[in-house]
Amino acid sequence: MRIGLDMMGGDFAPTEAVKGVKAFLDTVAADVHLVLIGDEQQLLPLVAEAQLDQSKYSVVHSSQTVGMNEHPTKALKEKPQSSISIGFHLLKNEKIDAFISAGNTGAMMVGTYYSIKAIEGVQRPTISTLVPRENGTYGLLLDVGINADCKPENLVQFAILGSLYSQHILKIDNPKIGLLNIGEEEGKGNLLALATYPLLKENKQINFIGNIEGRDVLSEKADVIVCEGFTGNVILKMAESFHELALRRNIEDDYMKKFDFEAYGGTPVLGVSKPVIIGHGISKGLAFKNMILLAQQMIESKLLEKIKESFVSNEKQ
Known part of the structure; x- marks a missing residue:
């Protein structure tokens, strides 16, 4: 499975996001490939210093960042090369199986609604x-x-x-x-x-x-x-x-x-067709690690497939 992580989202990005990635890769034995989305100039030195297993991750460059206080819709429209915009593009086109960010919550919700869509039947x-x-x-x-x-x-x-x-x-x-x-x-x-x-x-x-x-x-x-x-x-x-x-x-x-x-990381957006997890803006390494674990759980448990089945059966009643 491939899990995308916005490395530029949050007050302590990208430093704490890299710490979370390292903690996950060092302690979790799983067939997970992490797609790290962020500014290579800031990200690559931190990744090199962390000595991550190169077979377990790849980096996708983003030249823009959505600020925590920016207007969500305007920011996504005007910043197509932001880490959040690229993350949703990858998720929509099935290049990643889940997307995680501790960035602008409004932008994450707008991106979810307009890129991923709700599961049929979910209002x-x-x-x-x-x-x-x-x-x-x-x-x-x-x-x-x-x-x-x-x-x-x-x-x-x-x-x-x-x-x-x-x-x-x-x-x-x-x-x-x-x-x-x-x-x-x-x-x-x-x-x-x-x-x-x-x-x-x-x-x-x-x-x-x-x-x-x-x-x-x-x-x-x-x-x-x-x-x-x-x-x-x-x-x-x-x-x-x-x-x-x-x-x-x-x-x-x-x-x-x-x-x-930090103990549980972030919250999933329930009712949409792909796993999207939103973290707290002040997330640190432990929270990022736990958000990755949650994304892994959602994929392995086939939670979204079960939600789709439930709403299909509900519509038929």
């Missing part, structure tokens, strides 16, 4: 985050930011996508799906929650357990927690602050360390 692709639980396992929360306003049908699809991801990537059998709400009772919530509940309840593709409250998010009550992106993003940013708070207060706690985003 809105979504992004998720892992939720650390005290027993060492992880739950999944989605959407966490790209769909701030949603319809009930969107949340049902998020539940299906999250369920499939949990089964095939997190290895959770028959994952429990919970709808994030302000109360456990079926009649609680705003208009979106009230309209979504019966649709989840009647959907035979998922194991819906009902509403869950904010205090249940970090528990094992639900394996997949569904909400619209506005609420999900607030929870995500608050959870990230737990780790920062622990560091500032010199708190040594194994559970709190699990809130460090």
Whole structure:
């Protein structure tokens, strides 16, 4: 398999991206060829210094970079030789099997929508985050930011996508799906929650357990927690602050360390036809290594094929 990596994306590029590549190649025995997309003048000295196995990677030169604060659509249109643009070109033309970047999130989403397209039947692709639980396992929360306003049908699809991801990537059998709400009772919530509940309840593709409250998010009550992106993003940013708070207060706690985003790298865009993984702008070596591992898992598990099958069968019902 060939995994493309934007080496110029993120606040610490390309230095930390090279560290992540080295960590992956040094510790993972896999038939993976990495395609490193970036400015050769900056990249090649770092790659040489890292003493990477030359048979395990190739470099594709990019002469432009999309800045973190640039307008996504304008940047991709005006910078066809950027590392992000080239990455999507390679993915679209099947020169790579997955694409990873910690660069401009908006540009990554625009590139995904217009280059890769959604899987047939998926109304809105979504992004998720892992939720650390005290027993060492992880739950999944989605959407966490790209769909701030949603319809009930969107949340049902998020539940299906999250369920499939949990089964095939997190290895959770028959994952429990919970709808994030302000109360456990079926009649609680705003208009979106009230309209979504019966649709989840009647959907035979998922194991819906009902509403869950904010205090249940970090528990094992639900394996997949569904909400619209506005609420999900607030929870995500608050959870990230737990780790920062622990560091500032010199708190040594194994559970709190699990809130460090570096531990799981990035988030896949679920619902599109090829693997696209978006990393945090401040990603360092460990995060890049884990994003490559996630891309490898998605390809080996044939997750996208299973999502396509699920939505085809859903359309026929």
